[in-house]
Amino acid sequence: MVRERTQLSKIDNVTARQVTFSKRRGGIFKKAHELSILCDAEVGLVIFSATGKLFEYASSSMKDIIEKRSIHSNKLAPEKPSLDLNLENDGYSRLRKQVTETTEKLRKMRGEDLQGLSIEDLQQLEKTLETGLSRVLDRKGEQMMEQISVLEKNGLQLMEENTRLRRQVGDMSSVGKRIVTDSGNAICEDGQSSEPVTNTSQSGGPQDYDDSSDTSLKLGLLWK
Known part of the structure; x- marks a missing residue:
């Protein structure tokens, strides 16, 4: 048995x-x-x-x-991973978790995957969006004021440059008028000095004409 x-x-x-x-x-x-x-x-x-x-x-x-x-x-036992490798793996896992959580928050802020949220979660998300929008508007206003300040500064510089150019043009016009006036005075003085010479040449004209007439008469008599 x-x-x-x-x-x-x-x-x-x-x-x-x-x-x-x-x-x-x-x-x-x-x-x-x-x-x-x-x-x-x-x-x-x-x-x-x-x-x-x-x-x-x-x-x-x-x-x-x-x-x-x-x-x-x-x-027989497998080699144990080093301490550095363990730390690296822990850091990678932690970063991966953070990326996943951040991506999920961004999707919710864009209005995606809201089905599983309660009323409290939606209210908290709304407050977060309102706070972010307020900060965006404040920053936008600051940048606009900075741009306006820069434009006003550039406008003042252009006005100063325009005034300087006008002053230079006025100075150049004054110099040109002075030069024209001096040239006119010089021309007037030259005309007075040449007048006696002209009178002399005119007074000598008839004498030269009479001499030539007498000479032609004498030659005509000899030819006859």
């Missing part, structure tokens, strides 16, 4: 549990010893009772077995 397998569960009776622990501990230590001899294996066994008492078995040296086990575990 097949032996039925005993259902394993915690033994509620403390005395019976302690007796079972002692029997099974001795049996497992015996099996570990047999395994080390039959298979030429290094076996180390550590047991803590329910009260925290330590029981151990080692086929050679428990310290050597534990060191071998640590070396083997380090070879």
